[in-house]
Amino acid sequence: MNAANSTLQARAIAAPLAGVRVIEWSHSMPAAFCARVLRDLGAQVLKLEPPGTGDALRRIGPFAPDAPYGNDAALFAYLNHGKESATLDPSHPQGAALFRRLIETADLLITSDATGLAELQLDGDTLRRIQPALVTLAVTSWATRAESGTPSAFTDFTLTHHAGYAFHQARPVHAPDQQAPVACADREVALATGVAAANAALWGLLEAQMNGHGRSIECAELDVIAHLLIEPVADYGRGERSFSRLREELQGTEVAGGLIWLLPCKDGFVMISPREQHQWERWVELLGNPTWSRDETLCGERTARNENWMTLQDEMSKWTREHTRADVFERAQAARVACFPVSGARDLLENAQLNARGFFDRWQGAGNTPLSMPGLPFSMRTTSGAELPRAREVVSPVLGSANRAVFEARLGLSAEEVETLRRHGVV
Incomplete structure (x- = not known):
């Protein structure tokens, strides 16, 4: 094979987002999963975490079965596979300056708190001056602008009820007065929102690549859940105004x-x-x-x-x-x-079709028992059949493990400067 053909083949199997730099500054599961999907597609994702404590998701189970409690969160590993972790406190003046310098080199900024950017004087116009082609993606629960006011707290449970999806999926039951509607199982809302947000990010990156100008995008969990109500909205549109959760056996x-x-x-x-x-x-x-x-x-x-x-x-x-x-x-x-x-969980892990498609990744963690985790919800191949190259062994980033690479190699700080920033809680 000549050099030209080798180059063409290398490009053909290169990850679609190779070379795209993403900064994730968030504390939510949907934002983390959005960045995880983009990382699987080849983007370089830098996760910024609070110094000392790290992302709160590190302390949420499930944990590796034979690891010390709280030492190795399987959920965190799944949501953050392949990312770099650096610690930074942007509320500190020196931290804010470093944050701005990192934004200068980024293509996409993912956050779960758009108001936090405003508090740092990083509104849309300011971000565009720092990096004109920057795409900003706010992955929120309720949306930044709320006509009826923004509730103080959100969970998947409350959001699915507020959006109407819990009521829709709860029927039919024998005793509606005693059997209340239930929310979506497990973390369905967060993961669905993460996929929707990743899709929105791709559109934003495509436009920025075409015209050199970035956009501000917001993806709210409330919108994603409400979008699932296709059938009830269609029924209402054709005049159906009554709805019963009562199971009518004869019908x-x-x-x-x-x-x-x-x-x-x-x-x-x-x-x-x-x-x-x-x-x-x-x-x-x-x-x-x-x-x-x-x-x-x-x-x-x-x-x-x-x-x-x-x-x-x-x-x-x-x-x-x-x-x-x-x-x-x-x-x-x-x-x-x-x-x-x-199928139950064990059935899915042993499912011949899922295994033939290479759906599951493996995570060793701190324990001795390797665990299977879902991989991408789709498969990508070239026209010649070459599969998208990506790591199949899940790697959970160690807190602050990329600090030297980020602050010294990328931003040019000395080791002494980084150590001083660490002692002052900036990194």
Whole structure:
């Protein structure tokens, strides 16, 4: 291979954001995950943390199972894989000056506190004078500008309720007065917002690359959650004004109403969806064409199956209870009937498709037990099939480990100056 071809191949498999410099000055999970996604795409991400204590996310579990408590946070490792960590207090005059110098070399500034920038006299106009092509991205919970005032505290739980998503996803239940709507599981809101913010950052970087001018972007968790309410908003738009969380057995529901069934197996559950007539016929053939399947009034057409879904669920369960999830899944797929096993965490870690796609990364941490962690939610390859090169071993940045590289090599300070700044709590 000649030199020209080697150069072309190297460019073809280079990370898309190689050469892009990102500063993350935040204390939130959505902002951290946004920067993590950009790092996976090749950007150089510098995470600025408070001197001494570091990011509060370092003290939030889960932690490595066999590491000293609080010594190695798995969540922090996942959110900050591959980043550089430097400590800096911009509220100190010397820290503010160093912060400005770092901004001069950055392409993107990610923050979770836009008001904090204003307190440092770093409004949009000032930032543009420092670095005209700088893209600033504020990843907030509520938004900087609030017509009805900004609440003093936010959690995923309160945000999902305020945005209406908790109420939407909570139906149907047997006793709405006793069974309150629940919030999204785990950290769904934070991670979804991080992906949305990363997408917004890419658009901002693209525009800055094209015209040399940066923009200020804000991505609020409230907006991201509200954006999930596509169906309820559409229903309201066509005139539906009433909404009930009561499970009406005879009418069925979206999940179990002649279109989809949740059926028990020897080792768990499967979800099946023989919604089309030809799928239904293949499904009951798979079940051995039992006597009940030939009753036209019970299940001859979809309308009958909608009305009799509970009876049909009982009848079908007699067969599925005698088989494993894998057996039902494989047989249904072979019969071209939509069917998937209901998976738990262990099932996902052992999922052949996810492992074949290299979805999981590995993290050793301070303990002796390596852990699997989700990688990118997408796969990137060149037209020739070369995969995007990225580190598959998760590396959690040690607090302040990049201080010398940042303040001495990048900004030109001497080792003595950095040590003096450290003693005064600036870095």
